[in-house]
Amino acid sequence: MSFLLAQGMTGGYGSVDILHDCTIAVEAGEIAVIVGPNGAGKSTAMKAVFGMLDIHSGSVILDGEDITALSPQDRVAKGMAFVPQTNNVFPSMSVEQNLEMGAFLRRDDINKTMEEVYELFPILREKRRQNAGELSGGQRQQVAVGRALMTQPKLLMLDEPTAGVSPIVMDELFDLIIDIARTGLPILMVEQNARQALNIADKGYVLVQGRNRFTDTGQALMNDPEVRKSFLGG
Amino acid sequence: MELLNALALLSNYVLVPALAYGSQLALGALGVTLVFGILRFSNFAHGDTMAFGTMVTILFTWWFQSMGIHLGPLPTALLAMPFGILFCAAYVLATDRLVYRFYRSKRSDPVIYLIASVGVMFVTNGIVRFIIGPDDQNFADGERFIIKAGEFKKLTGLSEGVSIKLSQGITVITMFIVVALLFWFLNKTRSGKSMRAYSDNEDLALLSGINPDRVVAITWILAAALATIAGTLYGLDKSFKPFTYFQLLLPIFAAAIVGGLGNPLGAIAGGFVIAFSEIMITYAYKRVIAYLVPGDWVPDGLIQLLSTDYKFAVSFVILLLVLLVRPNGIFKGTGV
């Protein structure tokens, strides 16, 4: 049984459905990647997994437990962490306070986790007194991921963590994500840079108009001529 | 000597009253700005919330007085204020439950909240007038003055006295205590931090496990407490009249906007900016000038920039100036 299994999700923001019978699974200790054209519903699928919009059919099962009916906060308590695509930091709070807010639900000592986050993202230690809103795009993404890690999640969900950063920073971020995955934390990630993402993915999903179009291992999708032609630019 | 007399005169009629009035406006504006930062709308009912909390305080004051409970030289109202806060918080939470929560769940446009708050204002106003009546109520007891003008004159030998009313002293001290507590709460406690986070980025606060209902409830309780304190202090200093509290909306909003809606520090600064401008512009400087220039230079008129009848115009003009020059306020409205 997969660690996360979101099965047959159908739903959207209002009367119109964006997702149609969409299924996404993440195995323990693996990276799963969702790719697809703009507006395909990738972000919407992530929000649905996190309980941020109503799905009228389908279910979400985390670690064997049905969490379909839980609110986002309750899912945080169950060990899910989500870094949204936009507005993913508290701009007028310092980097350190951002991390603290990530650990909001924890009652134990958070210093150790914060130390781990600073090891992972050394630049954040340097800037820890600065307001997150004043940081560069790449640094802000690091704050966002760091905030998510502060919950000591059992599943990390990232929506386009490399959007809007320079290629060099992007490579760095990918490396960091691989580092995180090596610690055994399962990751569900949406990516624009399909090629690079599928390269590090154990499992890949190609979403088109809210439906699963292709599902396979990252490598297999990279080699699939049809996927290459339509989604990886040849 | 003459200079000192002029200064004493200014202190007596400008500095001291403006400090007290500024503290009252600052506390009022803090309430408005907190609600704006968290719930994202300008609460038109805030003036009447102040009236409600003050009314309960007055009722308890009367009750205590009738039982012979007094605070010695201090006004009994200080003892009654916690009860005012309690009732006011309960009332405000009830309005949230019955009115605003519905629009929150629908994620309505801010202007809908605005109209709803006008409705709440109406109802609150009606309740207050129904219970305590529309007339002036004086509920200050205890000592009247910390220092009387006569004592000051004797003490300093000046011909102008400075008198400080007890209510003015209490106002300023209370303001400092309340502001210190509020900032400690916002910056150091878990609940306070969750409020700041919620105000900064609502969706991300949810993703961090912050319970929005809790944040909203805390905000309303704080707003009710601030409103009751501001209203009681204003009532002690001047007097309590429901309509005056409705009229305080304008300077309070002006203070909050001047400081940047949603910014607590700005609200405090804004309160003092408005209070000092209002009092300085409506003060007649003739006697001050008389101390400073030779006798035959003293002008005939009162040298009053604006009659006190137009004190609201001062808030208004400052408001428009700020909107023209810096729509986000001096301190930039960034959230709680």
Added chain:
Amino acid sequence: MRNLVYFLIISALIVLVGQFQSWNLALSILNLCIISAIMALGVNIQWGYAGLFNVGIMGFAALGGLAAMLISMPPVREAWSAGGLGIAGGIVALILTVLCAVFSYRKMRGTRFRTLIVVLVSVVGYFVLRSFFDPASDAIEKVNPASSGYLGGLGLPILLAWPVGGVLAGAAAWVVGKITLGLRADYLAIATLGISEIIVAMLKNEDWMTRGVKNVVGLPRPVPYEINLQQSDWFIQLAARLQTDPVTFSSIFVKICYAGLFGVVLLLVLYLSEKALRSPWGRMMRAIRDNEVSSEAMGKDVKARHLQVFVLGSMVVGIAGAMLTTLDGQLTPSSYQPLRFTFLIWVMVIVGGSGNNWGAILGGFVIWFFWIESEPMGIWLMNTLTSQMDSGSALRAHLIDSAQHMRLMTMGLILLLTLRFSPRGLIPEKNAHH
């Protein structure tokens, strides 16, 4: 069809008042219903068409009232000779100051001292105009303070004041709108609240212009006076033919005349509003309201449209304000209460149906009717409820005294309940998008 029933019901209610209370009362309710309906139409233009929240209706209505007085009262020659020149000088100084301030604001764009210079120009100008105004207004207020003490008006027919009131209100709206539109909706609301407080403060305190709280009474009427009617033969004959007492009938007749005049204005405003709503302009307005961002992207200058609509709506309110003062026959600045003039109108618009002109009119009629009739009802209710109590009981006296405040609460509740359970009002907007 349902709408027709609503209007029939409210007409029937007014007729019932005529039958059981008095026709005089019924007609005065009707007249105020019509004026309220016109104000509600004005607010509906702003809120229903464009989503603008105006909390300063009272001020715009007061400007209309001011116009009625300024146009119709005969000039006080003595006062004019005492201070007319000074006032004129003051007005010239005011205009020059504003022009200079605006000019330097425009010219100094981008320089660091702009704000400082503009403030400086305004302050200097302010002192200059005060040096004209102060002595002049003192002199004017000394002229027969008991009976005049003000400049009087232009002595023109009062009907002329209706459009002039509209223009005055429109001008004030333009200034406020120019500054606050395009910013958050809250700012417009607060600024309109502020301007209305200031306008009313001005009416109360500028005695040289309005006699302040001493009121200006006896404004000339656009309709005949009762006393003249009672003495004219044709009227006495008419009364005889209708078998009524000429004295009672004369006051009814006067009210009917007013109702006729007001009705014409109402129909005119309604016709124009409906036409505007159906025109491409109206469709564009609603498109902007329902989806501001995308219309902006489509290249429509949202702010300019909003300014237009805000000024137009305020003009209608100003006209209604002038009509109200005409009906009262006097300008009483202290009668301008925000609860009565601003918030009551809002209840009318929301209850009637925002965005629908017929709804606004219905709201105006219904709410005004209940506003008037709720007072006797409240007192009756309180009397009944407390009838078991000891007649000397202080609580009973207090409750009966407080009955009038129940009206505020009731209006607030009506507003909240409508907003919550029937946000589109009695007569919803046709093909609304939300």
